[in-house]
Amino acid sequence: MSEYIVELEGVGKSFAGIRALDDVSLNLKSGEVLALLGENGAGKSTLMKILGGIYTRDTGIIRVFGEEIDEMTPKRAKELGIAVIHQELNMCTHLTVAENIFLGRELLRSGMLDDREMNIRAAEVLSRLNIDIAPDTVVGTLPISKQQMVEIAKALSTNARILVMDEPTSALTSKEINDLFHIIRSLRDQGCGIIYISHRLEELQHIVDRVTILRDGKYIATTRFCDTTMAEIISNMVGREIKEKFPRVETPLGRTILRVKGLNAGRQVRNVSFELREGEIVGVAGLMGAGRTEMTRALFGADPKDGGEILLDERPLRIEKPMDAIEAGIVLVPEDRKKDGLCTKLSIRENVALPNLDILKGALSTVNSRGEREMVERTVKNLSIRLSNAEQNADSLSGGNQQKLVVGKWLAREFRVVLFDEPTRGIDVAAKAEIYHLMNDLKTRGLGVLFISSEMPEILGIADRIIVMCDGRVTGEFPAGTATQEKILECATRFEDKLGLAAGD
C-alpha cells in the first residue's frame, strides 16, 4: 500500500461535450491537510463530486486506501470513509440537529427510530467538537453559522477518514473559524486526510500542509505550502503574475452626494451616520453580522427604517420602498446575487431590462424591444460580460459574470450612488479584478460608491475611506492611508459589553 490514502489519476469528465476536467491527478496522505485551489470553474468542486460519488468520471483511476474503485457512488464513498461537506448548506431545516446528523443511517431499536440514543450520540459528537447546540434543536431555528457547524458535525460523526471541505468558512464567524481550524488540526493529528477548498487564501497558512492547484479543468501543480509563496499560488491559479492586485485610481473628491444621519433599523442598524462624496469609494468593513447588509437594505428601502435622515445632494429624501431609492438615484447590488440580485430563470436580456422598463416604455406601455436589445448590447459590451447569447437564462452565467449583470442592469440608467454588498464573494480572482476596475470606473465618473466587504485586503486596497461597523453601529472611520488590518479588526470587535465580546458573534 502506498503512502497515499486517496489517489486520483488522470481523471477526466465532460458535461455535454464541455471538458470540465482533463487528466487531473491528486494525492492525499493520511494526516495532512491538502488545499485544493483554483479559480471558479477550475474544476475543484467537480473533482470532489467525483471523489464523493455524486458524478461519475469519464476516464481515470480512483484509489482509496490503495484499493482501486471502479464505480463510486455516494453510498460507496461513505462506506470508504469519505465525507464531503458541500459548499451549499445541505440540511433538512425542519428536522432537529440529531435527526440531521443521523439522516440516512438512523439508529433503530426493534424496528423503531431510537431518538433517545440518537440524541445522546449527537450530543457526544457536538461536545467533542466543542459545538454548543442542543441535539433536539430544529436546525431551521439556528443561525446560518451554527447550521454550518452542524453540517460539519454530521460529516465527522460518520467517523470519516477522508474529509472534503468545500468553502467551509464562508458562513462562519471568526471565532467559529478558529474552532473549525482547531477541529481540523486535531483530525489531522488523528490521521485523517483533509481536502480543503477555499477562496480565502489568507486562511491557508493556519492549517494547510500541501497545495494542489487546478486551472481550467487541468492539473497545474502540487507543492508543499511552506515551499511556496502566495504570489506563486495566485499566479498558478490565474496563469499569470498579478502585479497590481488592487488597482487604485486617484480622483479629485467632489461635493458630498449622500449624507446619512442617525439611521436606525431594528437592532442591526443603530444610529449609523456617514457621508459619501463624488468620486469616492467608501469601504464598509466589519465581521459577519455587524449589520452592514441590513444597513444597505434599510438605506435602499428594502427593509423598514425606524428613524434617521438621508440627504442626497443635501436634499432630504424619503425612502420607503426600493422604487423611491431607484428614482432618487441610489441603487443596490445585493449580497446574494442569485436570490436578491437576479431573476435567474429569466434571460439576461430580461434581467437587464427589468429595472429599466420605465425607460423602455413604448406605445401603449409595451416594452420597446429594439431599445431593450440596444440596452442589453450596450451593457454586455461595457462590462464585457461573457455570454454566448443574451437569451440564455441568467443562471447559465458564471458567478463573476452574474455579478456584472447585476451591476449592468443599473448602469443602463442614471444614478448617483451605488451600494455594493460583498460584490466579490465567491467569484474568481480575475472576475474580482474586473469588479474592482468597474468600481474605479464609477468613481472616476464622479459617482459615489459604497463598498461592503468582509475581505480586508480588498477594502484596504480599493476604498478611499473605510468605515467599520460592529453590532449595528459605526465603530471606526479611517482614510485609506492610515487604516491597517489591526486597526480595522480592533474596531470591528468593539462590542458594547464584555458579554458580546466573549461570544464573538
Place this chain on the structure above:
Amino acid sequence: MSMDDSKSPSRLGRLFAARGMGQVVTAAFGLVILCVVFGILNPIFFSGRNVGNLLRQIAPILLIGIGQSYVLITGNIDLSIGSVVGMSCMVSATLMTMGMNPWVAVAVTLICCLIVGVLNGCLVAKFNLPPFIATLGTMTIARGIAQIVNNNYNTDSIGPAAEGFRNFFYYGRLGGLFNTIWISLALWLVFNFILSRTRLGRHIYATGSNKEAARLSGVDVVASTTAAYMVSAVCSCVVGLIVCATSGMGTMDAGNMYELYAVAASVIGGVSTLGGQGLLLGTVMGASIWGVLQNGLQFAGAPVAIRNIVIGVIVVVSVLLDVVVRSEKRRRKRERKEEAKG
C-alpha cells in the same frame, strides 16, 4: 448571543418548534371553540346520535387527509385522491355486481389503487414531473377508469352477497361506534406510527424538507415519495370502499373534489404545503374542524352555499394565521437574539 440562542428553548419549546406542534394546538383550540359554539346554538349537537354521525362524517375526510398529509409532507401534492375514491368505488361495485366475492373484489380494487399510487410516485419522484401536473393527469385517468369500468353507468345495487362487505364498511358497529370510525382510527394509528416512529417516516420528512440534502445523506427520495403516494392511494381506496358500502352501489362521481377537501383538512391541521412539516394529529384536528363545521352549520340551518363559504374562509384564515404567527415568531426571536447580543 448565539450560544444562549441555541440552548435557550426549553424542551417544551423545542417540541413545539418541531414538525408544527404549535399549529396542532391552535387547531385544537379552534375545534373546542367550534364545538362549544354549536353546542350552545343547538344542544342536540352533543346528543349521542349526532356525535356518532359526526364522527362517521369525519372518518372519510380524516382518511383522505392522512393520504394528502403524507404527500404534502414530502413537498408534493396529490390531486388524484378524489378520482381514486371514485375509481375504488366503481371498480369494487362493478366486480361485486358481476358476482365476484366481495373480499376478492376489495383486494383487486386495492391493487388498482396502488398502481395509481406507484404511478404518481414514479412520475413525480423518478421522472421529476411537477406533482401538480402529474397527479392532474392521473386524476383524469382514474376518473376515466371509474367511468369506463361499467360502460359509463353507475352500477346496480351490489346485492345481498355483499351484505358482509356493507356491514364491515358501513352499518356495522363495535362498542357503539360505527365501523367506519374504527377503520379510520386503526389506519390513523398505523400511518401515524409509520410517520413518527419509523425510518420511512423520517425519510418522508427529510425528503420534503430538503430533497437534495436527504439524497446526499443516503435517503432514497424516490422510494420515500412513492411510499407517500401509495399511502395516499390506500387511504383513497378505503374511502371509495366506504362510499360504495354506504350507497350500496357504485357511483361514477364518488369522491368528487375530495383531493381538495384533503388539502383543507391537512392545512387546517398545520401541515405545510411546502413540505417537511406537519403532524397527523393535526390532520385529525383539520378533519374534525371540517366535519364539525359541516355538521354544525347544517344543524344551524345554513345552506350548502354558506357552508362552502365558511369552510373556504377557515382554510385561508388558518394558513394566514400560521404565516402571521411564524413571521411574528421570527421577529421576536431576532429581537431576543439581538437583545442578548447587545
